[in-house]
Amino acid sequence: xxxSSLRLNRRNFLAxxxxxxxxxxxxxxxxxxxAQASPGFAPNAFIRIDRQGIVxxxxxxxxxxxGIHTAHAMLLAEELDVGLDQVRLELSPASDxxxxxxxxxxxxxxxSTSIRAFWMPLRQAGAVARTLLLEAAAQKWGVDPKTCxxxxxxxxxxxxxxxxxxxxxxxxxxxxxxxxxxSVALKDRKDFKIIGKPHRRLDTxxxxxxxxxxxxxxxxxxxxxAAIAISPxxxxxxxxxxxxAALAVRGVHQVVLTDQAVAVVADHMGAAxxxxxxAAIQWDEGPNATVNSADIIRQLxxxxxxxxxxxxxEGDVEKALAGATRRLEAVYQLPFxxxxxxxPMNCTVHVKKDACDVWVGTxxxxxxxxxxxxxxxxxxxxxxxxxxxIGGGFGRRLEVDGIEHAVKVAQQVDGPVKxxxxxxxxxxxxxxxxxxxxxxxxxxxxxxxxxxxxHRVSGSSxxxxxxxxxxxxxxxPDGVEGADQPxxxxxxxxxEFKRVEPPAVPTAWWRGVGATHNIFVVESFIDELAAAAKAxxxxxxxxxxxxxxxxxxxLTLATQKAGWGAPMPQRQGRGVxxxxxxxTYMATVAEVEVGTDGTxxxxxLVCAVDCGLQVNPDTIAAQMEGGSIFGLTAALHGAIxxxxxxxxxxxxxxxxxxxxxxxxxxxxxxxxxxEAPGGMGEAGTAAxxxxxxxxxFAATGKRIRTLPVDTxxxxxx
Amino acid sequence: MTINIxxxxxxxxxxxDGDTPLLWVLRDVLGMTGTKFGCGxxxxxxxxxxxxxxxxxxxxxxIDSVGESSITTIEAIGETPQGKALxxxxxxxxxxxxxxxxxxxxxxxxxxxxxxxxxTDADIDAAMSGNVCRCGTYQRxxxxxxxxxx
Numbered sequence: 079x080x081x082s083s084l085r086l087n088r089r090n091f092l093a094x095x096x097x098x099x100x101x102x103x104x105x106x107x108x109x110x111x112x113a114q115a116s117p118g119f120a121p122n123a124f125i126r127i128d129r130q131g132i133v134x135x136x137x138x139x140x141x142x143x144x145g146i147h148t149a150h151a152m153l154l155a156e157e158l159d160v161g162l163d164q165v166r167l168e169l170s171p172a173s174d175x176x177x178x179x180x181x182x183x184x185x186x187x188x189x190s191t192s193i194r195a196f197w198m199p200l201r202q203a204g205a206v207a208r209t210l211l212l213e214a215a216a217q218k219w220g221v222d223p224k225t226c227x228x229x230x231x232x233x234x235x236x237x238x239x240x241x242x243x244x245x246x247x248x249x250x251x252x253x254x255x256x257x258x259x260x261s262v263a264l265k266d267r268k269d270f271k272i273i274g275k276p277h278r279r280l281d282t283x284x285x286x287x288x289x290x291x292x293x294x295x296x297x298x299x300x301x302x303x304a305a306i307a308i309s310p311x312x313x314x315x316x317x318x319x320x321x322x323a324a325l326a327v328r329g330v331h332q333v334v335l336t337d338q339a340v341a342v343v344a345d346h347m348g349a350a351x352x353x354x355x356x357a358a359i360q361w362d363e364g365p366n367a368t369v370n371s372a373d374i375i376r377q378l379x380x381x382x383x384x385x386x387x388x389x390x391x392e393g394d395v396e397k398a399l400a401g402a403t404r405r406l407e408a409v410y411q412l413p414f415x416x417x418x419x420x421x422p423m424n425c426t427v428h429v430k431k432d433a434c435d436v437w438v439g440t441x442x443x444x445x446x447x448x449x450x451x452x453x454x455x456x457x458x459x460x461x462x463x464x465x466x467x468i469g470g471g472f473g474r475r476l477e478v479d480g481i482e483h484a485v486k487v488a489q490q491v492d493g494p495v496k497x498x499x500x501x502x503x504x505x506x507x508x509x510x511x512x513x514x515x516x517x518x519x520x521x522x523x524x525x526x527x528x529x530x531x532x533h534r535v536s537g538s539s540x541x542x543x544x545x546x547x548x549x550x551x552x553x554x555p556d557g558v559e560g561a562d563q564p565x566x567x568x569x570x571x572x573x574e575f576k577r578v579e580p581p582a583v584p585t586a587w588w589r590g591v592g593a594t595h596n597i598f599v600v601e602s603f604i605d606e607l608a609a610a611a612k613a614x615x616x617x618x619x620x621x622x623x624x625x626x627x628x629x630x631x632x633l634t635l636a637t638q639k640a641g642w643g644a645p646m647p648q649r650q651g652r653g654v655x656x657x658x659x660x661x662t663y664m665a666t667v668a669e670v671e672v673g674t675d676g677t678x679x680x681x682x683l684v685c686a687v688d689c690g691l692q693v694n695p696d697t698i699a700a701q702m703e704g705g706s707i708f709g710l711t712a713a714l715h716g717a718i719x720x721x722x723x724x725x726x727x728x729x730x731x732x733x734x735x736x737x738x739x740x741x742x743x744x745x746x747x748x749x750x751x752x753e754a755p756g757g758m759g760e761a762g763t764a765a766x767x768x769x770x771x772x773x774x775f776a777a778t779g780k781r782i783r784t785l786p787v788d789t790x791x792x793x794x795x
Numbered sequence: 796m797t798i799n800i801x802x803x804x805x806x807x808x809x810x811x812d813g814d815t816p817l818l819w820v821l822r823d824v825l826g827m828t829g830t831k832f833g834c835g836x837x838x839x840x841x842x843x844x845x846x847x848x849x850x851x852x853x854x855x856x857x858i859d860s861v862g863e864s865s866i867t868t869i870e871a872i873g874e875t876p877q878g879k880a881l882x883x884x885x886x887x888x889x890x891x892x893x894x895x896x897x898x899x900x901x902x903x904x905x906x907x908x909x910x911x912x913x914x915t916d917a918d919i920d921a922a923m924s925g926n927v928c929r930c931g932t933y934q935r936x937x938x939x940x941x942x943x944x945x
């Protein structure tokens with residue numbers, strides 16, 4: 079499916095080449111012009127080769143730790159026939175035309191789509207370049223291109239001894255007409271030299287010696303540093319500040335008020351923070367000063383009693399439930415969550431009369447550009463986004479609120495200013511994973527087999543705010559991802575989405591998006607059904623997966639590797655989850671121990687993955703490790719709560735991350751398959767929640783239906 | 796006030812209030828951005844540097860408390876045998892993901908190895924649990940520390 083939908087058509091591809099004119103401010107005839115301005119060959123927006131043979135690959139997607147720059151470079155290098163040690167990487171400028179995500183349209187890194195979206199276009203880009211270089215060499219030698227081959231950045235005459243390095247061919251290749259991307263032959267998988275082999279990440283060296291420059295490390299001559307305080311109550315605004323006291327702090331230059339915030343501009347963050355404290359800000363708290371978590375939950379609970387928009391309805395659920403031998407009902411609740419990326423929110427902006435420069439790490443460069451243009455009134459072309467490697471994204475950098483705040487400050491500052499949020503600002507003014515309130519019911523027949531399944535999701539719709547066109551008759555597809563298409567065969571299934579927006583609290587996507595919420599709910603409730611049927615949780619699932627060989631494959635592998643069924647000591651247990659999300663099948667087995675005081679120790683996570691064709695297997699394992707820990711952190715500790723219109727958590731002492739002494743070993747096992755590649759950045763996060771809570775059930779008999787895990791409920795009596 | 800501080804073998808004269816955290820002097824005044832800001836409260840370890848070889852949090856170290864002590868940062872830790880070995884094992888095992896916390900992780904690990912050349916898992920837990928990694932690279936950090944001592 080993806081292959082056809084993602085194929086670059088010739089027009090787009092040429093537009094990509096033409097767009098390079100925009101990117102480099104070159105005159106017409108893009109490839110020749112590019113060759114003149116910067117000697118070399120630029121057959122498309124992703125590849126440039128200079129006369130020295132240095133290959134520059136322009137990365138369409140943001141690198142925020144997931145390893146995508148290395149994987150994308152591998153796709154390009156495979157078809158271009160260069161070694162990864164011969165390439166250098168460059169971050170793309172803001173451009174939907176050149177670097178839009180084929181699955182979304184705009185330039186956006188998210189939803190575990192980067193491999194799925196660019197798997198074909200980048201290979202085609204490499205193959206087009208290789209084809210032109212081969213042809214250039216063949217013309218020079220007066221032979222048929224079929225008698226030439228490319229290897230390690232050179233073209234060789236297959237039968238002879240002649241060869242030319244790419245750098246010697248760039249001028250000639252630049253004058254040749256580019257073939258249509260879909261017309262070039264891609265390598266057969268058996269001939270892959272790079273794809274599918276573990277490769278060290280290209281971005282590691284700079285990350286171990288402090289030389290990698292993140293957005294927060296931006297240094298611009300004349301730049302000032304600003305600390306910012308946003309109204310602690312959502313929607314409030316500054317009422318008064320003691321500007322004199324702030325300015326009295328050594329190194330402070332200016333106090334800036336915006337519609338929602340106060341910023342103190344100084345020589346360095348130490349002075350800026352001191353100045354912000356001295357400013358003794360008084361806030362006009364506005365209408366949200368009484369918002370609290372209990373009211374939000376009550377609102378959700380009430381709303382969830384009435385029907386939502388139907389996402390899927392098959393079979394006669396009511397009749398099946400009425401005829402069931404056993405009927406189960408359950409309510410599941412998931413909390414608001416912050417992203418808490420290690421790199422706190424920051425953005426450097428220089429607003430000039432006729433231009434605006436923004437230095438930031440963003441998942442959405444063109445949205446950042448449009449935002450700055452709208453705020454400054456400048457044309458979009460006058461705004462330059464200098465994107466950076468991102469110190470943790472997890473969905474937070476899909477939002478441009480931090481850029482908005484920074485531009486509003488910079489509009490009042492003469493010269494460039496770097497706005498840095500404290501960790502407290504970062505956590506208290508995040509945009510949060512929605513609070514979800516889910517109602518489920520199911521019926522079992524006399525043999526313990528499910529006859530019907532209903533699931534009503536209630537919660538905020540991020541899609542309705544962020545991408546309204548994505549709503550489908552009131553259903554947020556993200557809100558029901560993992561719920562409307564569970565891997566299991568149910569004779570009757572009915573799934574609804576009920577949009578309930580909380581007052582004041584901004585919501586956003588969080589690593590794992592819809593699946594992170596729904597896989598927990600579905601895989602927990604299926605475990606409840608297995609328990610009600612007095613069946614082994616794995617055997618119960620397998621009986622419902624006979625039509626689904628890939629799901630069965632990962633379940634079988636994970637349970638084998640975990641030693642499922644082997645006896646465990648008291649208060650220890652294994653829990654399992656199975657999922658299909660982001661185009662990837664996976665299963666996780668968690669082994670936990672629950673202390674008599676209720677504390678939960680996770681000893682081991684065994685993950686089995688069938689993500690179709692693998693690009694960089696070691697990065698996939700790293701994503702399983704990291705994604706699992708990210709999810710486990712939230713399952714055990716994560717909750718954002720509100721009181722008096724304010725977020726109650728503020729730093730890593732109240733919004734707890736998992737630490738070295740707490741984390742389990744994560745094992746990754748692969749089911750090899752030749753299917754199209756699936757996404758990996760979020761799969762592990764989604765899978766781990768129910769594996770954990772099902773293991774807690776196995777260890778204690780206590781079913782966790784509300785996250786995070788309340789250890790008080792797990793004490794032995 | 797002006798304060799002299801010795802960083803990576805070089806004495807720098809800094810004009811800032813004495814209570815200014817070392818973190819911001821390194822990053823904003825001296826432009827040494829390898830040391831990271833993560834929490835500002837000594838809770839995450841992203842800003843870890845060495846003060847006479849001991850791991851300290853730069854966000855909790857006022858510059859007037861440094862005195863004659865020598866500060867070492869991530870920019871120079873590769874010149875020590877522990878730092879060099881750790882950087883190599885970090886590369887060998889592809890430890891970093893986003894990489895933002897890794898300066899602090901390596902600085903904490905280097906101080907651990909300087910004091911305990913062959914750390915046990917318990918030693919690693921004790922020395923490294925103050926360093927947060929939201930990407931969840933802990934398993935590889937542990938393996939890389941062991942590898943650096945092999």
